[in-house]
Amino acid sequence: MTNLAIAAHGLHKSYGDKVVLDGIDITVPEGTVFSLLGPNGAGKTTAVKILSTLIGADAGDLRVGGHDLATDPQAVRASIGVTGQFSAVDGLITGEENMLLMADLHHLPKQEGRRVAA
Ligand SMILES: Nc1ncnc2c1ncn2[C@@H]1O[C@H](COP(=O)(O)OP(=O)(O)OP(=O)(O)O)[C@@H](O)[C@H]1O
Ligand SMILES: [Mg+2]
Structure with a gap:
């Protein structure tokens, strides 16, 4: 299922x-x-x-x-992850920076964050 x-x-x-x-x-x-x-x-x-x-x-x-x-x-x-309609930084940072931000918010160690973002 x-x-x-x-x-x-x-x-x-x-x-x-x-x-x-x-x-x-x-x-x-x-x-x-x-x-x-x-x-x-x-x-x-x-x-x-x-x-x-x-x-x-x-x-x-x-x-x-x-x-x-x-x-x-x-x-x-x-x-979950939630991105707001107006109060968001998506348009200001790169796709990779977005991934690194999410990794940070999930409290991943820096090196692990860079690995999963890549
Ligand atoms: N905190 C609140 N108190 C009272 N009414 C509210 C509240 N939040 C939303 N509403 C009303 O509830 C209805 C649904 O609003 P909602 O913001 O969920 O719609 P939406 O589909 O997201 O609209 P939009 O396309 O404009 O973003 C609307 O009539 C709105 O005025
Ligand atoms: Mg709405």
Whole structure:
């Protein structure tokens, strides 16, 4: 069976009485590229914030990297990387520098960081 990077079922989120995510399902197999598209205000950023543990969901069976968001958010955080839409340095540094930054953020020793970046 394919491992799933993201397995979200029945994801609900409201801000006050405004329903933003009304029971959505997302299934993303490991090793794939997935694009979540929708009009402005559709709830894309809200979904990403929830799946990256920055804010809580109201309901849903949510697993990222095989870890349950509700019971093991720290394991989720240890298994993901997130790049912001605006507050990012991607355009300012090279691809290699990006890789080295990620290695640093994962606390790899310098030499090991250079090895995996290469
Ligand atoms: N903290 C908040 N409090 C109240 N409403 C919010 C909050 N964050 C987002 N919203 C509302 O929730 C809805 C979904 O917003 P969200 O930012 O998730 O959409 P989006 O799909 O990422 O939009 P965009 O394409 O503009 O980035 C919008 O109506 C937005 O105004
Ligand atoms: Mg957004």
